[in-house]
Amino acid sequence: MDRKQHIAIFTTASLPWMTGTAVNPLFRAAYLAKNGERKITLVIPWLSLKDQKLVYPNNTTFGSPSEQESYIRQWLDQRIAFISGFTIRFYPGKFAVDKRSILPVGDISEIILDEEADIAVLEEPEHLTWFHHGKRWKTKFRLVIGIIHTNYLEYDYPRSIVCNVHGVNTKFLEIGKKRFEQQHGSNQAFTKGDYYIGKMIWSKGYGELLKLLHDHQKELVGLEVDLYGNGEDSDQVKEAASKLKLTVRVHPGRDHADPLFHDYKVFLNPSTTDVVCTTTAEALAMGKIVVCANHPSKRLLQAVPTTGTEKLSSKKFASVSLNLWKTIEDTSAYVHHLALGFEATRRVFGAIPGSLQPDEEQRKELGLTS
Structure with missing residues (x-):
């Protein structure tokens, strides 16, 4: 063209x-x-x-x-x-x-x-x-x-x-490289503990995280966690966190590349509703330890595409199947269009x-x- x-x-x-x-x-x-x-x-x-x-x-x-x-x-x-x-x-x-x-x-x-x-x-x-x-x-x-x-x-x-169709900004890799050099030098790479950054709504895993912290308070004595995010459930998350015996601080959302996060060593990600946990990849790029659920929403798991792996018994059957699928798809689209008018x-x-x-x-x- x-x-x-x-x-x-x-x-x-x-x-x-x-x-x-x-x-x-x-x-x-x-x-x-x-x-x-x-x-x-x-x-x-x-x-x-x-x-x-x-x-x-x-x-x-x-x-x-x-x-x-x-x-x-x-x-x-x-x-x-x-x-x-x-x-x-x-x-x-x-x-x-x-x-x-x-x-x-x-x-x-x-x-x-x-x-x-x-x-x-x-x-x-x-x-x-x-x-x-x-x-x-x-x-x-x-x-x-x-x-x-x-x-x-x-x-x-x-x-x-x-x-995976997303990448990580080179800025996070640069932060990770700097921390790696500090770790092998005379300076301490990380001076802060644990944090989570994500939209502050319950579906992003805040409830699961706070429940885990509540259930294991005795084993986690001295643990301090910082939560960063904006969202409709911010006030409720803050109220729930205040009831814990552990130190859990709730802050407004910030850009993940902000120098504020450079000194944290552990990134907690309790969310199981995301396909691509971008913040997880960013944390790994910055050289942090990541604690997350063993769940398909973490892109740390490998996915194997299955398209094209099964052979149809005959070309005739394949042709009929494709035509039937197209007919069903076209009919569904027409009904959808008509109903939503x-x-x-x-x-x-x-x-x-x-x-x-x-x-x-x-x-x-x-x-x-x-």
Whole structure:
């Protein structure tokens, strides 16, 4: 083709919400655009002010998408050593309090022109497709790649492959190298004990961690643990921690590369809901000891793709099976599209009221035509 290949990365979160679906896709866009061989667009949610106040920490809010984009690029520029020429586009989103997730409003695939719809990377595809009512993703784009960030028990999605698609910022490796040199020199590499950094909601393992500390208080006399994070359950976590006889301090969230964390020796990660525990990899890169659950959500376990390992008995059977699967898939997509075109049906399925199309406020904020 005469033009550059276009990759559009759609994700369900954006800074300053320090969650994996805000950070990892941002770095993915930056590094994919690094050599200038492809055109990269990062498509992120725009929240109106009332939802920003529910999601973003430290009372951080933005009056316009351009203001938030400036914040994001400044944050990124402080963490990469090159200039990356990717584009940021916003789609209208709403925060679902019950799901604790940002969900898209309207047909967000329209943000990318049809003539540039080469590859779509859907970060948390289940969130982006639950209530999607518009052109089918696989019809709009020539290739669609879904990256699931949450551990859904058995990873049993059809035609899925479990693999690592995230990297670790070189900054963490540099920190680890420095600590290694200190350890073999005259200086002590680590002067602090144990810590955990993660979004402060119970589903990130705080309950399991606090229960373990409670059940083994006698064996852990003298242990001190620092917990860092922002989230809806911060006050409850702090209250539960205060009831322990051990010293467990609860702090606001910080960037994992902050010098504050350099002196900690042990990283605790009780979470079992993440597919890629980025903070675990970062801690290992910094030379820390990691204590985590023996669980599929830890990418320390090896995963062996099974696609292509079983032979079908005949080409005829394979052809029939594929055609049947495609028919079922097409029918399911049609029913899904039809059902989600009505407000009443959408609400039955759990969609946010009024999320079929952007409201007047979001249209004005995003400069969308009526």
